[in-house]
Amino acid sequence: MNKKQLFLKIFKKAEDKYGKYEKRLAGECWEYDWQTLIATIMSAQSRDSTTIPIAEELFREYDGLDKLVNARYKDVLKIFRGLNYNKTKARHVIMTARILLEEFNGRVPDVFDELVKLPGVGRKTANLVLTECYGKDGITVDTHVHRLANVLGLIKTKNSHQTELELMRIAPREYWSKINRIFVLWGKEISGREKNKLLIKLGE
Numbered sequence: 001m002n003k004k005q006l007f008l009k010i011f012k013k014a015e016d017k018y019g020k021y022e023k024r025l026a027g028e029c030w031e032y033d034w035q036t037l038i039a040t041i042m043s044a045q046s047r048d049s050t051t052i053p054i055a056e057e058l059f060r061e062y063d064g065l066d067k068l069v070n071a072r073y074k075d076v077l078k079i080f081r082g083l084n085y086n087k088t089k090a091r092h093v094i095m096t097a098r099i100l101l102e103e104f105n106g107r108v109p110d111v112f113d114e115l116v117k118l119p120g121v122g123r124k125t126a127n128l129v130l131t132e133c134y135g136k137d138g139i140t141v142d143t144h145v146h147r148l149a150n151v152l153g154l155i156k157t158k159n160s161h162q163t164e165l166e167l168m169r170i171a172p173r174e175y176w177s178k179i180n181r182i183f184v185l186w187g188k189e190i191s192g193r194e195k196n197k198l199l200i201k202l203g204e
Helices: 003-018 033-043 048-061 065-069 073-082 086-104 123-134 143-151 160-170 173-188 195-203
Strands: none
Touching: 003 160, 003 173, 033 048, 033 086, 033 123, 048 073, 065 086, 073 086, 123 160, 123 173, 143 160, 143 173, 160 173
């Protein structure tokens, strides 16, 4: 069995198990594209269950980019008190809102190279925005995707960028945008690293 066949076998089983889960992830189900972007910036190194209510509070207080641009750093930081790296994230969110208004007329860029220039936006966030907001093909790699793909023997990589490139090579393009949600939901249920434990969990 080659790596593409192995991926399809594993992913289809995972999708059967986790595809119907209604659990919301931090970058999903926002009304506006800029909210998706901001919430995803906020979610780095923080749990979705922590990020979502904090993002909802932020968007209630600042329900437009024009309001977020004029927010005081200390006020945003107060809302972000439960987030990891909250000081950096508060700065990044205000700066990103300003750039979106001043350089993109309030529109979230739909080009990868423009997205990764925004404060707090790396490859993971850029790919998530492209797939979630614009329906483009892309593989969003977070710690769960990187860990599961390696433990299961799909790939052998040292960092998330390598994982993204290797998964692009073995996963059919129509699966790219689905990988993150399924692997994240799966990864949240797995604390161990052993391959057998992962496969047993998948087969329950």
